[in-house]
Amino acid sequence: MRHPSLITLLTDFGSQDAYVGIVKGVIAGINPSARIIDICHEIPPQDVFRGAYLLYTSYKYFPKGTIHTAVVDPGVGGKRDIVCVKIRDYFFLVPNNGILSFILQEELPEEIVRITNTTYFLQKSSRTFHGRDIFAPIAAYISCGVKPQQLGTHIQQLNKLDIPEPIRTKMGHIIGQIISIDRFGNLITNITKKHVRDLKTAEKYLKVTIGKRKITGLSTTYVDVETGKPLILFGSTGFLEVSVNQGNAQEYFKAGRGNKIAANPYK
Secondary structure (H helix, E strand, O other), rough: OOOOOOOEEHHHHHHHOOOHHHHHHHHHOOOOOOEEEEEEEEOOOOOOOOOOOOHHHHHHHOOOOOOEEEEOOOOOOOOEEEEEEOOOOOOEEOOOOOOOHHOOOOOOOOEEEHHHHHHHHHOOOOOOHHHHHHHHHHHHHHHHHOOOHHHHHEOOOOOOOOOOOOOOOOOOOOOEEEEEOOOOEEEEEEOOOOOOOOOHHHHHHOEEOOOOOEOOOEEHHHHHHOOOOOOOOOOOOOEEEEEEEEOHHHHHOOOOOOOOEEEEEEO
């Protein structure tokens, strides 16, 4: 594989401060030819679960060799490790705090390196801005051809988040929960097509209960129902969504992440 030169950034740094710009400046100072793509910087502060979900739903759409740098790091300066992980065709530069959990449900790491070689850090490193002082320079050096094994020592395990799995009852009903809410207010659940075995039947008979409200029938697009009406469909990420055509399902159902939903795929 040729030296990777594309670096993505996913952080909770926001856009009102200079943090993201500084990280990019450090990368450019080491490898001016590196390409940098922002995945997202508006993750709620310290929300590792949200970061893990967004990283999972985006990483595979980038070219082989991409260096995915994800800094949602509430343990910055503490005992948590920073790791470089090779998974299939990608490098991941992340805190070892579970941010790869969704990906690890589908992929096995080929290599995990705990980063300890300070040669590749900025000379004067702070304990509160590792995005600038460790993640940025390491990403840049990898893009220049530095191998993961040069960065530290190999380890075998990664920390994982507790990602809820849908439960199937004896009656065949599926109990899931909301795991993410996008900026449009769509309620994204942990239910996938593999949990709804008969999609043909689901198109007509699938019933989803959220709170005291029920929605019947699986839609394929948001405009399958009238404006302002709720619907359920499998969204672009492959998860079942509860949505409102040209509306906000979060407000409509007064729901939040972690709320349970019940799906009945039968008549």
